[in-house]
Amino acid sequence: xxxxxxxxxxxxxxxxxxxxxxxxxxxxxxxxxxxxxxxxxxxxxxxxxxxxxxxxxxxxxxxxxxxxxxxxxxxxxxxxxxxxxxxxxxxxxxxxxxxxxxxxxxxxxxxxxxxxxxxxxxxxxxxxxxxxxxxxxxxxxxxxxxxxxxxxxx
Amino acid sequence: xxxxxxxxxxxxxxxxxxxxxxxxxxxxxxxxxxxxxxxxxxxxxxxxxxxxxxxxxxxxxxxxxxxxxxxxxxxxxxxxxxxxxxxxxxxxxxxxxxxxxxxxxxxxxxxxxxxxxxxxxxxxxxxxxxxxxxxxxxxxxxxxxxxxxxxxxx
Numbered sequence: 679x680x681x682x683x684x685x686x687x688x689x690x691x692x693x694x695x696x697x698x699x700x701x702x703x704x705x706x707x708x709x710x711x712x713x714x715x716x717x718x719x720x721x722x723x724x725x726x727x728x729x730x731x732x733x734x735x736x737x738x739x740x741x742x743x744x745x746x747x748x749x750x751x752x753x754x755x756x757x758x759x760x761x762x763x764x765x766x767x768x769x770x771x772x773x774x775x776x777x778x779x780x781x782x783x784x785x786x787x788x789x790x791x792x793x794x795x796x797x798x799x800x801x802x803x804x805x806x807x808x809x810x811x812x813x814x815x816x817x818x819x820x821x822x823x824x825x826x827x828x829x830x831x832x
Numbered sequence: 833x834x835x836x837x838x839x840x841x842x843x844x845x846x847x848x849x850x851x852x853x854x855x856x857x858x859x860x861x862x863x864x865x866x867x868x869x870x871x872x873x874x875x876x877x878x879x880x881x882x883x884x885x886x887x888x889x890x891x892x893x894x895x896x897x898x899x900x901x902x903x904x905x906x907x908x909x910x911x912x913x914x915x916x917x918x919x920x921x922x923x924x925x926x927x928x929x930x931x932x933x934x935x936x937x938x939x940x941x942x943x944x945x946x947x948x949x950x951x952x953x954x955x956x957x958x959x960x961x962x963x964x965x966x967x968x969x970x971x972x973x974x975x976x977x978x979x980x981x982x983x984x985x986x
Contacts, residue, residue: 714897716904717913730914738916739897743868746893750870759871760884762892765922770915 681832684757686789686799686824693786698748702736704776710740736774741816745807748782758825758832760798766819772809779810787819797829835986838911840943840953840978847940852902856890858930864894890928895970899961902936912979912986914952920973926963933964941973951983 711720715737719729726734746754774780788802800821807816825831865874869891873883880888900908928934942956954975961970979985 710897713901715900717909719915737900738918739893739900742896743864743893746891747868747870755871761873762924764892764924765919767921768919770918 682757684753684824685827685832686758686791686801687827689786689789689801689824691786691788695752695784696781697752697784698780698782700744700748700780702744702774702776702778702780704734707736707740707774707776708734710743711737715739731773733773734776736776738768738770738816741770741774741780741807742768742818744780745782745805745816745818748780749784749805752782754822758827760823760825762820762822763800764821766802766821767817769817770815771817772813772815774809774815778815780815781808782806783808791826792823796826797831798823798825800824836911838907838978839981839986840912840945840955841981843940843943843955843978845940845942849906849938850935851906851938852934852936854898854902854934856898856928856930856932856934858888861890861894861928861930862888864897865891869893885927887927888930890930892922892924892970895924895928895934895961896922896972898934899936899959899970899972902934903938903959906936908976912981914977914979916974916976917954918975920956920975921971923971924969925971926967926969928963928969932969934969935962936960937962945980946977950980951985952977952979954978 718725720737723734783806785804787804791799800823802821805818806814809815872879874891877888937960939958941958945953954977956975959972960968963969
């Protein structure tokens with residue numbers, strides 16, 4: 679395996695990026711809901727008709743999963759990531775529909791060395807998932823632990 | 833369709849419940865990771881060997897999806913839920929492994945009528961996902977919007 683490309687030192691507060699280009703597949707979206715979030719508005723056009731919005735929309739957890747996929751593809755798998763302690767917040771701001779084309783806008787909001795574990799640092803990101811109309815459908819703030827280049831992680 | 837069983841009025845701060853009984857299926861856990869979170873520690877025993885924990889563990893998003901499933905099965909699908917504005921926090925506290933038996937402990941932390949929308953109220957929950965050893969593997973705090981019984985939702 680080659681060394682990962684991104685380590686703690688590669689993320690500085692204020693850094694921004696845009697990436698991802700993922701078209702929401704209707705059947706994959708529904709299959710996710712059948713397995714993990716079987717609420718009527720996520721299951722079929724017909725079942726959704728009497729729901730609040732009256733139309734088939736993605737589970738918010740599916741949107742979160744798609745963001746994770748886009749993060750993995752763009753940088754996470756090619757990094758010294760040591761996992762995440764958790765998520766600071768998730769806002770589901772607008773519906774995601776089958777056929778939507780999603781991209782990510784990310785910003786580094788904080789980066790700090792760990793005091794207790796000098797081999798790593800923690801980076802906080804704000805991720806906006808944006809649809810083809812420029813609407814932010816989900817905002818997520820979360821932290822990722824990275825190995826440090828100066829501690830020999832790369 | 834019969835009327836849903838649970839409405840806004842059925843949730844009061846301090847209410848607790850325990851439910852769910854779900855054994856983590858190794859292949860389902862890996863299939864989720866292949867699709868949405870293809871980091872080595874989630875993909876196979878072998879790929880995980882050189883990761884931080886050295887063993888195959890679930891994606892945190894998979895654990896979140898399993899919590900959603902247990903919530904749907906126990907009460908969410910049989911309620912006046914109008915969806916969720918988002919999640920206040922997620923903490924992934926301990927690894928989830930194939931074969932783990934997971935349950936949920938929930939607590940209502942707040943319940944307030946909506947000022948702008950008298951037909952609904954918002955309930956905040958704290959959910960602990962607990963494994964067979966009594967270890968809290970994930971804590972999540974999030975809000976759900978419910979139709980009100982006294983506004984004719986049921």
